[in-house]
Amino acid sequence: MTVILHGYWRSLATFRVRAALNLKGVPYRENIVDLSKGEQFEQPYQSLNPQNVLPLLEHNGLRLSQSLAIVEYINEVWPQDSLLPLDAAGKARVRSLAQIAIADVHPLIVPRVRNYLEQEYGLSEPARLKWVRHWFGKGTQAIEARLEADDLSGLYAHGDQVSIADLALVSHVVGARLFQMDMSGAPRLEEIVGNCLQLDAFARAHPLAQAGAPATPA
Amino acid sequence: MTVILHGYWRSLATFRVRAALNLKGVPYRENIVDLSKGEQFEQPYQSLNPQNVLPLLEHNGLRLSQSLAIVEYINEVWPQDSLLPLDAAGKARVRSLAQIAIADVHPLIVPRVRNYLEQEYGLSEPARLKWVRHWFGKGTQAIEARLEADDLSGLYAHGDQVSIADLALVSHVVGARLFQMDMSGAPRLEEIVGNCLQLDAFARAHPLAQAGAPATPA
Numbered sequence: 001m002t003v004i005l006h007g008y009w010r011s012l013a014t015f016r017v018r019a020a021l022n023l024k025g026v027p028y029r030e031n032i033v034d035l036s037k038g039e040q041f042e043q044p045y046q047s048l049n050p051q052n053v054l055p056l057l058e059h060n061g062l063r064l065s066q067s068l069a070i071v072e073y074i075n076e077v078w079p080q081d082s083l084l085p086l087d088a089a090g091k092a093r094v095r096s097l098a099q100i101a102i103a104d105v106h107p108l109i110v111p112r113v114r115n116y117l118e119q120e121y122g123l124s125e126p127a128r129l130k131w132v133r134h135w136f137g138k139g140t141q142a143i144e145a146r147l148e149a150d151d152l153s154g155l156y157a158h159g160d161q162v163s164i165a166d167l168a169l170v171s172h173v174v175g176a177r178l179f180q181m182d183m184s185g186a187p188r189l190e191e192i193v194g195n196c197l198q199l200d201a202f203a204r205a206h207p208l209a210q211a212g213a214p215a216t217p218a
Numbered sequence: 219m220t221v222i223l224h225g226y227w228r229s230l231a232t233f234r235v236r237a238a239l240n241l242k243g244v245p246y247r248e249n250i251v252d253l254s255k256g257e258q259f260e261q262p263y264q265s266l267n268p269q270n271v272l273p274l275l276e277h278n279g280l281r282l283s284q285s286l287a288i289v290e291y292i293n294e295v296w297p298q299d300s301l302l303p304l305d306a307a308g309k310a311r312v313r314s315l316a317q318i319a320i321a322d323v324h325p326l327i328v329p330r331v332r333n334y335l336e337q338e339y340g341l342s343e344p345a346r347l348k349w350v351r352h353w354f355g356k357g358t359q360a361i362e363a364r365l366e367a368d369d370l371s372g373l374y375a376h377g378d379q380v381s382i383a384d385l386a387l388v389s390h391v392v393g394a395r396l397f398q399m400d401m402s403g404a405p406r407l408e409e410i411v412g413n414c415l416q417l418d419a420f421a422r423a424h425p426l427a428q429a430g431a432p433a434t435p436a
Contacts, residue, residue, distance in 0.1 A: 050360070050363040050364075050367070051318070051322075051360040051363065051364070053322075060307075062307050062310070064310045064311075064314065065314050066313065066314040066317035066318065066321070068313065068317055068321070069309075069310050069311075069313035069314040069316075069317055070310065070314075072309065072310065072313055073306055073307075073309065073310040076306045076309065077306050088291055088294045088295050089278075089280050089291075091287075091290065091291065091294065092280070092282045092287050092288065092290065092291040093282075093287075095284065095286065095287035095290055096282065096283050096284040096287040096288075098287075099284035099286055099287055099321075100269070100284065102321055103284070103286070103317075103320055103321040103324075103325055104271075104325055105325075106321075107321055107322055107323075107325040107326060108325060108326065108331065113326065116349075116352065120348070120349075120352075121339065121341065121345065123339065127339065130338070131334075131338075134334065134338075142268070142269040145268040145269065146268075146269070149268070
């Protein structure tokens with residue numbers, strides 16, 4: 001049963017799913033959909049995912065979209081090394097941390113939003129960069145405050161077990177770095193993300209380790 | 219064990235959680251945090267949720283944030299009338315539909331984003347309204363396409379059982395209507411949301427049925 005991940009090096013949402021598959025040891029093939037060429041709007045991808053966004057996971061005849069839904073699916077179908085704690089309160093904490101990154105920040109900085117700010121309102125490149133950094137900064141503050149509000153983080157976002165929260169926090173920080181954000185105001189977040197990136201599963205999933213990525217990010 | 223929901227009539231994310239509590243028959247007390255007066259930035263709420271966003275659910279000594287994480291928690295702690303299907307594929311479909319509304323659309327139209335567009339880039343009220351309607355429209359198209367792509371919706375978004383997807387789709391459509399969006403291009407979505415709003419649990423949770431809501435929305 002081949003698993004196919006449709007993704008692109010720079011897609012932070014694809015990064016999350018790639019890392020989850022690696023953590024679970026699930027073999028998969030990645031099909032590159034080149035966002036820089038607009039391939040998400042062309043066939044064959046247009047038919048696979050009419051929302052024209054990445055990632056998409058094909059498994060068992062299913063086509064799954066939305067990174068968090070995909071990651072929950074992966075965690076259920078391949079239950080080893082669970083990416084969620086056992087208790088309801090722990091699950092809520094993990095999912096809440098993930099949502100801050102995935103739902104409060106990432107949707108604001110994706111290409112379709114930056115493009116709309118340019119095309120509709122004529123925002124210059126520096127103005128758009130300020131927008132991106134503003135929302136990354138707000139999210140970083142919120143995440144750091146949450147991590148510091150209790151003693152529940154450890155090596156990783158929730159104790160010493162890698163969870164869905166780490167997938168989201170790593171993609172958040174790696175994304176912020178692609179936009180040259182200063183992360184020094186969030187030492188706890190930086191430490192956790194550093195610990196994750198020492199794991200082979202995250203290192204191999206990193207955007208800059210993918211085919212098509214530039215040696216130095218633009 | 220009192221359940222306290224911190225919310226506000228116009229908060230679409232609070233609406234989702236309110237409807238989930240109603241569907242589960244969980245008694246709760248709602249504490250109004252008046253977003254129009256900026257009470258989310260003041261004490262006592264500032265200490266309860268340093269991210270200054272709604273909703274927040276207090277239960278059993280826990281403070282839970284992020285609507286989707288809260289709803290998953292509610293579904294686990296009060297398992298009757300599950301808001302998720304049993305199969306992994308069904309869960310992924312439900313969560314994916316929810317994410318389109320919660321993560322792809324809603325973060326773009328919240329007050330903090332509209333305020334930033336005004337303060338930072340000087341966007342006028344009509345320009346900001348165009349922004350809001352653009353993203354609601356894109357999300358509506360994506361949701362309708364997903365609903366039409368398979369035969370898995372029924373009375374509700376996933377068969378004839380109310381699910382987390384319905385919480386998200388109802389809040390999406392009710393939000394779009396608050397901005398006077400024309401929903402005629404999404405008949406399947408409209409039908410499902412209409413069916414949900416006939417349920418007492420949704421009707422009582424509706425923004426315009428809450429204390430502080432105007433008789434006619436602004």
